[in-house]
Amino acid sequence: MNRFSLNEKRNLLLYGAIYVGIFLGHLFYTVGVDGICILSDSGVYYVFSRLPLTDSQFWGSARPPVILFFYKLFGGYDYGSWDWTWSNIYVDDATLLYGQTFVSIAAFSFLAVACAKTARTSKGRLILFAFPLLFSLTPLVAKWNLVALSESFTFSLFAVFVALWIFYFLTKRPSWLVGIAIVALLWGGVRDTNAYLLIMIAGVIMIVTIAGVLRKNEVGRRATRVSLVPLTALCIWFGGVFALSNFSSERGDRWVFPFYNSVGQRILPVPEYVSYFADHGMPISPALLERTGKWASDDDSAFYSDPRLEEFRVWTANHGKMTYIKFLMSHLVYSVTAPGLDFQKNFLNEVAYVVYFHPAIPPPIPLVMPPRLSVAMLYLLLVSYGVTALLTFILYWRRWLHESPYLAVPLVMVLLSVPHAWLAYHGDPMEIVRHSLTAVIQFLLGFVLLWLNIMDAKTHRHSIRQAEQDT
Numbered sequence: 001m002n003r004f005s006l007n008e009k010r011n012l013l014l015y016g017a018i019y020v021g022i023f024l025g026h027l028f029y030t031v032g033v034d035g036i037c038i039l040s041d042s043g044v045y046y047v048f049s050r051l052p053l054t055d056s057q058f059w060g061s062a063r064p065p066v067i068l069f070f071y072k073l074f075g076g077y078d079y080g081s082w083d084w085t086w087s088n089i090y091v092d093d094a095t096l097l098y099g100q101t102f103v104s105i106a107a108f109s110f111l112a113v114a115c116a117k118t119a120r121t122s123k124g125r126l127i128l129f130a131f132p133l134l135f136s137l138t139p140l141v142a143k144w145n146l147v148a149l150s151e152s153f154t155f156s157l158f159a160v161f162v163a164l165w166i167f168y169f170l171t172k173r174p175s176w177l178v179g180i181a182i183v184a185l186l187w188g189g190v191r192d193t194n195a196y197l198l199i200m201i202a203g204v205i206m207i208v209t210i211a212g213v214l215r216k217n218e219v220g221r222r223a224t225r226v227s228l229v230p231l232t233a234l235c236i237w238f239g240g241v242f243a244l245s246n247f248s249s250e251r252g253d254r255w256v257f258p259f260y261n262s263v264g265q266r267i268l269p270v271p272e273y274v275s276y277f278a279d280h281g282m283p284i285s286p287a288l289l290e291r292t293g294k295w296a297s298d299d300d301s302a303f304y305s306d307p308r309l310e311e312f313r314v315w316t317a318n319h320g321k322m323t324y325i326k327f328l329m330s331h332l333v334y335s336v337t338a339p340g341l342d343f344q345k346n347f348l349n350e351v352a353y354v355v356y357f358h359p360a361i362p363p364p365i366p367l368v369m370p371p372r373l374s375v376a377m378l379y380l381l382l383v384s385y386g387v388t389a390l391l392t393f394i395l396y397w398r399r400w401l402h403e404s405p406y407l408a409v410p411l412v413m414v415l416l417s418v419p420h421a422w423l424a425y426h427g428d429p430m431e432i433v434r435h436s437l438t439a440v441i442q443f444l445l446g447f448v449l450l451w452l453n454i455m456d457a458k459t460h461r462h463s464i465r466q467a468e469q470d471t
Contacts, residue, residue: 011122015129019109022133026101029142036077036093042148045071046079060251066189067150074099075148093148100145100152107156107163108136114163115449117170118406121463124456131448132159140441150190154438157187158194162409162445169406174230181237188241192254193438195245196423200416202235208396208408258428259320260296260303265429268292273327280323283311295430328426339425342432343378384447388414391450407453413446 044062049071051058059065077093112132119125136142136159144151161183168176188195209228249255267273269292278284287308296303303309328335392411395401401408421439425432 011126014126018130018133022137023105025137026105026142026145029146030097030101033097033146034090034092036091036097037147038089038091039147039149043079045148045150046075046077049075056251060248062252062254063150064189064192064245064254065248066186067153067191070153070190071096077148096148097146100156104136104141104145104152104156104159107159108132108141111159111163111166114166114170115452118166118404118453119456120460121456124452124459128449128452128456131452132445135445135448140437140444144437151434151437154187154190154194155441157183157190158438158441161187162413165409166406169408172405177230177234181234184238185241188238188245189248191438192245192249193420193423193427193435195242197416197420198238199242200419201412202238204412204416205231205235255321256316257296258430259316259324260291261428261430262324262426264291264294264296264298264303267327273331276327276330277323280326281319282315282323285309285312288312335422335426339422340378340382342425381443385414385418385443388447388450404453404457407450410446410450410453413442414450417443417446 045067048058048061048063049068051061051068058068061068074096075093076095077091112129115132116125116129119128141155144155161180164176164180164183168180184198188198209231263277267277268289274284285308287306291298291303291309294302299306304313388411392415395407395411417439420442421436424436424439428435
């Protein structure tokens, strides 16, 4: 007896063809590539990953420990001495190159299966399966598999993190929360900003859960309280991951370099901001004012090495981080509008660096966005974000999220993308585009998945009405 019908066989062949095509597409990226691309920061990952796990610097150094562990597993290149600072070259590290590629394929395949499970129609299932795979093939994601940095593992772990949340909302089984907790620990230890996003997610979970308890009747409250226990435990776990990340960052002084960049690029050029920091104890000296418009690494890393700045370095270690946070909170107009203004002026002009095929080779023609196009793109993003926020309110108030709880995943992805991007922007003025990539991917993935699910649900309801009319 034939196990599959003809239609099922066709579907299997179609899904298989899509998957094989995506797999070959990822391998195509590696054609003609001599190895992994080394950029200016790549050496840090190689050097510190060679430390033994018993060394305290492995857990508190210039990079988060989990990404160092991944490099210990996959990084096969002998980088050499710390002084070796070449960049924009390819070196022979096939283990890392293909390791990042196959991890990315596996992660986005898992996400594709999860997204397909949310579909209610066969066409929607096919589209929702294909979209994450196609997205993983865009240069926005795939090109970073060729680069010795933390982006590739960050995107892969994020895809798995999202997929696990989808499976949890589809099944409501607490066992999925265990997987979420494990991936959160890994993802939060790859980049420091990821740990901050976990805290944001924990806040959303608690707010929505408590609001749900207050709105339900007594039976509903008892049922919600049962699910509240594992979710509360997960939020506490997210807080623990954040605490570990922050402790590691403090031990490794990872925040100091971005802080010096912010002082040189954003504080010193504005007398008003200089006065604010001076009022909060920052020692102002001619040597510090010479750092105006400078990066932390400029002039042989003068922020670190100039003996005239010793008093400033002591103040930074004791008060720099909290003073900067207070500054952002007390200058809300600046902290809120600066990312948008910088996006309008510079962000789109740097997109070529992010999406160009080979990261070591600049685009043949520099891409310069006309000012009107930059403004139009900014307004389009703001409108898209506003529409998503309004849709979230409608879905929650009309209790449609109760019927389709998995929609909460893309909704939260989109809503938290802006604070995530804000955090990346104010965290370090250097390479803002690259540092904001996770937030960009978070927004694009969430926004498209949200509307694909909505269109699938609309098609499903239309088919039901059509069937009722036919009968």
